[in-house]
């Protein structure tokens with residue numbers, strides 16, 4: 001059973017709530033989950049034999065929330081080569097901004113630069129469309145969870 005390392009970046013708590021909801025749902029699905037608080041992330045390099053799930057909102061003009069920016073910078077400067085890492089990505093944003101889900105896009109570019117492979121669809125959740133981002137995340141999760149098993153079997 002592959003362990004899921006769940007990380008989030010948030011300004012107002014929405015992405016944290018989504019991450020906590022997904023943690024509960026993954027545990028119910030029988031997964032082992034480690035939910036990291038942003039301040040625990042420094043020095044954390046996602047193990048390539050485990051899954052990484054990033055839930056991140058966008059602030060400013062396509063910017064990362066302050067809580068997760070230091071880890072993003074660290075990963076970018078350390079640039080560990082992670083070709084065996086599989087990651088899922090959920091971005092919270094608002095499509096009224098030109099830089100819709102810009103922080104999620106930054107994470108996508110970063111992990112692709114590190115050689116990691118995205119598992120499943122890059123989920124973007126639009127605050128202009130829903131007040132309950134966790135509902136969309138929960139709808140996305142079962143397929144992502146199935147893909148983990150497909151990867152394990154491969």
Ligand SMILES: Cc1cc2nc3c(=O)[nH]c(=O)nc-3n(C[C@H](O)[C@H](O)[C@H](O)COP(=O)(O)O)c2cc1C
Pocket residue numbers: 009010011012013014015016056057058059060061062063092093094095097099100101102127
């Ligand atoms: C000051 C401010 C700037 C924002 N900038 C962006 C942006 O550039 N792109 C985007 O997609 N959403 C942007 N948003 C929308 C937030 O990402 C969205 O409301 C999200 O659900 C907030 O999640 P959080 O509660 O985890 O911080 C912005 C919101 C605020 C208040």
